[in-house]
Amino acid sequence: MLLGFDVGNSNTVIGVFDGERMINNWRIETDMNKSADEYGMLISQLFNYEGIDMKAVDDLIISTVVPSVLFTLQHMATKYFGKKAIVVEAGIKTGLIVRYDNPGQVGADRIVNAVAALAKYGGPLIIIDFGTATTFDAISDKAEYLGGTIAPGLKISSEALFEKTSKLPKVEIEDPGRVICKNTQESMQSGLVYGHMGMCDYIVNIMKEELKAYCGDEKKVTVVATGGISTMIDSGLDCIDYVDKLLTLEGLRIIYEKNR
Numbered sequence: 001m002l003l004g005f006d007v008g009n010s011n012t013v014i015g016v017f018d019g020e021r022m023i024n025n026w027r028i029e030t031d032m033n034k035s036a037d038e039y040g041m042l043i044s045q046l047f048n049y050e051g052i053d054m055k056a057v058d059d060l061i062i063s064t065v066v067p068s069v070l071f072t073l074q075h076m077a078t079k080y081f082g083k084k085a086i087v088v089e090a091g092i093k094t095g096l097i098v099r100y101d102n103p104g105q106v107g108a109d110r111i112v113n114a115v116a117a118l119a120k121y122g123g124p125l126i127i128i129d130f131g132t133a134t135t136f137d138a139i140s141d142k143a144e145y146l147g148g149t150i151a152p153g154l155k156i157s158s159e160a161l162f163e164k165t166s167k168l169p170k171v172e173i174e175d176p177g178r179v180i181c182k183n184t185q186e187s188m189q190s191g192l193v194y195g196h197m198g199m200c201d202y203i204v205n206i207m208k209e210e211l212k213a214y215c216g217d218e219k220k221v222t223v224v225a226t227g228g229i230s231t232m233i234d235s236g237l238d239c240i241d242y243v244d245k246l247l248t249l250e251g252l253r254i255i256y257e258k259n260r
Contacts, residue, residue, distance in 0.1 A: 003043075003057045003081070004252035005073055006109060007064035009132040010155065011228065014043070015249035016052060024050050025249060027228075032068050036075035043080065060085040061256045063108040063248065086259055088112055093258040097144045106145065107135070109248055114139050116251030117224045121242065124215045126207050128200060128240070129248075130227030132156060136203050141215050149203055154196055154229060161188060175232055197236045204239045 002017040007030055015025040026046055034042075047054050060077045062085050064070050070087065077085040086092070088108040094115050100106050113127050114137055123141035128134065132155060137148040152160070154173050162170045168188060175193050176186040208221045215221075225233065225240045226247040234240045244250075 001052075001056045001058060002253060002256055003060045004249055004256070005060070005062045005064070005085075006112070006248040006252060007062065007066050007069050007073070008109065009066060011131075012069075013246075013249060014046070015246070015252070016057075017253050020253070022246065022249065022253075023052065025246060030066060030069065032066065034072065036072050036079060039072060039076045040080040043076075054081065057081050057083070059083060059256065059260065061088070061252050062086070063088040063112045063252055065107045065109055086256060088252070088255060092255065094255055095143055095258060096139075097142070099144050099146050110135055110137050110148070111145065112248050112251035112255060113137065113226060114145050114251075115254050116247045117222075117244075118143055119254055120244070120247075120250065121222050121224055124211045124219050124221045126204055126211070126221060126223045127247075128204070128223065128225045128227075128230070130154070130225065130229045130233060134196070134200070134227075136200075136207060138207055138211050140211070141219055146211075146214065149207070151199060151203075154192055157196075158188070158192055161192075173229060173232075175235070193232070194236065197233055200233060201237055201239055 004015045006013040011027050012030045013027050016023045060083050062073050074085055077083050090104055094111055117125050117127050123139050125139040127137040132153045134151045134153045138146040140146055161168050171185050171188045174189055176189040179190050181187040181190050204223055211221050223240050224242045224244055226244050230243045234243050
């Protein structure tokens with residue numbers, strides 16, 4: 001079995017695969033203060049609850065945008081599984097041609113998403129990942145990672161409103177169902193959620209035009225969304241073709257197969 005970790009700034013998604021089949025997955029809070037032992041015991045508890053044998057794990061793979069957590073998880077892999085984890089970093093085989101000015105600046109999660117989306121949906125592609133930041137990535141039909149856009153995520157935007165204003169409260173990220181709102185909480189939720197939808201629609205439309213100019217007008221551009229709030233944002237948009245919340249874990253499995 002393969003154990004994969006997708007470590008984001010806010011959340012870490014963990015998946016277990018038996019061959020191509022995902023047995024189970026979990027989402028936990030990313031904690032830079034957790035020790036290798038704490039992560040090891042947490043994995044042990046999750047496995048025990050689902051009846052999964054830790055001894056059946058043959059390999060581990062890690063993708064992270066939080067460098068301080070990487071060493072901790074590598075140490076955990078060695079101590080609790082007796083394995084050296086594969087890390088998604090420069091030099092690993094992905095099958096992508098990265099056209100970024102400095103390929104080393106591209107986040108591991110963006111590369112992993114691109115690998116998975118190409119395998120599942122084909123190119124050209126736009127991938128939207130709703131995380132701490134909302135990222136938009138453009139992939140050609142020739143497996144080229146062309147670049148993209150990075151915007152503040154909904155959580156960051158919500159926290160900024162609360163922290164930088166005197167009277168605005170903290171609010172849950174929810175769709176209020178209207179834009180003419182009659183209280184402060186719903187007014188903030190409307191601005192956050194619908195503002196994010198409008199941003200996504202605008203960026204996707206422009207990115208589609210740029211991709212068509214690069215790949216040819218006859219090529220259909222597929223838009224795939226992933227991340228925790230992808231379903232909520234998709235509910236107000238027509239530009240997203242597929243919502244795939246486990247896209248990054250699937251990408252980890254595919255990259256593992258290329259590097260095993």
